[in-house]
Amino acid sequence: MLPVARAGPGGASALDALFTATSALCVTGLVTVDTPVYWSGFGQVVILALIQIGGFGVMTFASVVGLAVVRRLSFRSKLRAATEAKSLGLNDVRSLVLGVVRISLVVEATVAVVLTLRFALGYDIALPRAAWLGIFHAVSAFNNAGFALFSDSLTRYATDAWICLPLCAAIVIGGLGFPVIMQLRRHLRVARLWTMNTRLVLFGTGVLLLGGTVFITLVEWRNPQTLGAMAWHDKLLVGFFHSVQTRTAGFNSVDIGAMDSATWLGMNVLMFIGGGPAGTAGGIKVTTFAVLLFIIVTEIRGETAVNVFGKRLSRSVHRQAIAVSLTAVALVVGSTMVLMLVTEFTLDEVLFEVVSAFATVGLSTGITADLPPVGQLVLVPLMFIGRLGPITFASALALRERRRAYELPKERPIIG
Template structure:
C-alpha cells in the first residue's frame, strides 16, 4: 500500500497539473490564446501551494475564469489535498479505515487517529466561517467606501477573504494592496484572516474547546499561540521603527497609519504575500527581518509555510537546555521527546540547505542583487509570496527553481523525503556510542 507521504505528494502534483492545464486554456486569460506553459505552471504552483508569487499581473492577465481557477486552487491547497480526500471518504463510505485515518492524521497533524473525523468537521466549519465573515467585512467596505457595485464588491471580498485565510496573498489589484495602506477596514480583516489561517486547525479546535480554560491547552497550542504573539509584537516594532522615516514606505504617513502598516507587514511574512508598501523600497534591515519571519512561518497544520513556529521554539528550548547543561529539553512544565527535537533539527537544516542551494543557483542564473535573490528564494520556500519585484524578470530556469521551492516548501522537507522512501527501516541492534569533538 502506498506510503501516506507519497499520497500527499501525488495529490499535490495532480492538483498542480490540473491547474496548469486549466490556466493554459484560452478562456483563462484576457488576451488572445492561452497562457504559455511556464506562466501557467508557475501560477498554478503558486496558487495550490498558497504562495502568491506571480510572473504576470493577476487582475489584467487572467480573465474572470482564470481568476476563479486560481481561487479554487488556493482553496484546495489551503484546505489540504489529503483533508479533502478524507472528507470524500467519509461522505462515500461513512467511515474511515485505519490506514486512511493515519494518512489524514499525517496531513492535519491531528493529536491522534481517533480524532481525525472530528478534526475534519472542525476544519470545514472554521474555514467556511472565517472566510464568510472576512468576505462580508471586505464586501461592505468595497461597496460603501470605494463605490464598487455590490456584485463587484462581493467578488472582491470573497476573493481576498479566501486568499487571506489560506495565506496565499493573491490580490486583484496590480499593486496588491498598496492603495489601501492606510485603510484599517481593509488591512485589519485581511491581517486577522491571515493570523487565523496561519495558527493551524488543531490550535483553533483546542482554543474553542477550552476557550475559558487556557491553562488546559496542550503544549503545542501554548507554544504556537505564545510564539505567534511574540513574533507579531517584535515584527511590528522592528518593521515600524526601521521604516518610520523612510519616505518611500512609511515616512509620509501619520503615526497611526505607520503603526497599521508596520503591523500589517509583521503579519504577512507569516506567510501571506499581501503587501501595502513596495518591498523594492524598504531598507536592508527590514528585508532581513522579513526574511527571518518568513523562514519561521506560522503554525503547524495551518495554511502557513516556513519551518513553523513550533520547530523554531523547540530549537530555542534545545539550545537553552544545552547552554544550561540540562540533560532533558523542557518547556512549559513538560519534557520534550528526543524524536521531536531531532525532527525539528532535521526540518530546520534541510530548509537551510534548500534555501542556500537555491540562492546559489539563482545567483548564477540572474544578474539581480544578492539581497533581492535571497528574499525571493526565502519567500518561495516559505510559501509567502512577497517580492522585491524581480519575479517577472527572472529567466525561465530561475522560475522553475522557484516552482520547485514552492512545492518543496508546501509539503515540507521531511514529508518529501519520507515520500521517496519505500518503507521504514529499523535495526535490531545498536552500535557502540561515540562522542566526536564539537566546536
C-alpha cells in the first residue's frame, strides 16, 4: 500500500494490495490491476519477492510434512516400537531445505539467462531491462505464479518458441514437486528405484500434458480469435503452452476470454487436478487424481486390492484421496454459488475464475478486476486455502491415525 509501490499518484487501495499480495504469496497470478502499468519497479520487486518466498516456502513445508508422513507410516508398519524414537531430525530438515534452494536457484537462473538473451538479441531490448524481464518471468514460471510484466501477458510472444518453451520447462519442473526432482536427480536411469509417488507424478503429468495439448488445440483449431489464423506448427505450440499453464502456472499467449466454453470446461478439469505434491503447483494434485482413477478401475474389475505399478495401495490413502477431493469440490461449488449471487457473470466465467483461484493457477476470462469487492474478498481466502489447505489437510489425515480397540458390525447401503 506504500505510495512508492504504485506507478501513479498515491498508494494502492487496501483491497488491491491485499488481493495482489495474496495472489503473489500463494503463487496464483490473478490480478485486479495491470501489473506492469499499476505497480512501480519497487512494487514489482515486492511481488517477485512474495512469489519466491511463497514458492520456496510451500515446497519446503510440503516436503518436510511429506517426509514426516512417510517416516511415520513406514516405521509403524515395520517396527511399531521404533516409531517414537525415529523422528525427523534437524540434519534431515537442513539438507532438505538446502536441496530446495539449490534446485530453485539453478532452474530459475538457467531459464533467466535464456530469456534474457532472447529478449536482448531477438527483440533489441536493452540488457538491464532484458535481464529484469528474464529474471522476473523465470521466477514466476518456476513457482507457477503466472505474473507477467506485459499487459497482454505473453500474447505478443505466442509463436516464439524461445520464450514459450523455456517457461514451459520451468513450470513443469516446478510442478513435479521436490521429492520427484530429487529422485530423478539420483536415479534418473534406474526406474526400478523410483517410488510410487514418482511414477504416479511422471505418468500423470505426461498423460495430462499430452491430453490437454490435443484437446485445447483441436477445440480452438478454427477459432478465429485464438488459433484460427496461425500456422499449424504455431497452433501446436500455443496448444501445448496452454496445456502447461493449466498445471497452475497462469501465463496466456492468446485471449482466454475468447476461447470456446468447451475449452474452459476442459481447462477447469486440468486446473483442478493441478501438478505434483510438494511442488509449486496447486490443485488436488496428480497423485490424488491417479489414486481415485485406480480405485475406480479396481472396482470395475471387481478386485479387492488397489494395485499401482506393482505395489498395493494402502487403504488409508483411499480415504485421504476421497476426503481431499470432496473437500475441494465443496469449496469450489460453494464459492461459485456465492459469486453467482453477487455478480452478473455467467456460470462458465465464474466457475473458471473460482477453479483458477482455488488451484492457484491465475488464468482468467478477464472478469477478475470487474468483480465487486465482496467477490474479490471471496477469492482471497480461496487462494490461500487452495495453496496450503490440501497440503495441511492431507498431512493431518495421514498423521492423525487413531486405532479403535473394537470393530463395529458391517452393513452395506445401496450405492448407485
